[in-house]
Amino acid sequence: MTEQITMAPCPFCEGPPCVIAKDYMTGKEVEFDRPLDEYSEENYSAYVWCHECGAQGPVIDSCTLGIFEGLHDLTVMAVARIAVERWNERGSKARACYDGGAKDGLNLFPRSEA
C-alpha cells in the first residue's frame, strides 16, 4: 500500500483538497490503482483541486516527468502522489520573478499601454 501523505488545505479558502488522475492522451479519468502495463505507452496526468473554491494545483504528467526529470514507468498512483507533493509545496522560489516584473508594471491588470 502506498504510504499516506496529508494534503495541505487550499491556499485560498483552506477548503478540502481532492485529487484527480486522467489518461494523458484521452483526458478520461483513471483509477489510482490502475496497474502499470509494461507494454503500454500510457501516460497519466494528475492534479489537486479544492472542493470548495475550485482552485487547482500544478498539473503533473508522466510524459513531462519522463523527459525533464528522468522519471519513467510511473503508475497513476505515483503521478498522483507527485501532484499532491507539488500542491503541498508552499514556497517563494519564484518571488524574485514577480518582484522583478513589478517595476515594469507587469503585475498590474490590465497592463499599461507600452
Ligand SMILES: [Zn+2]
Ligand atoms: Zn479553496
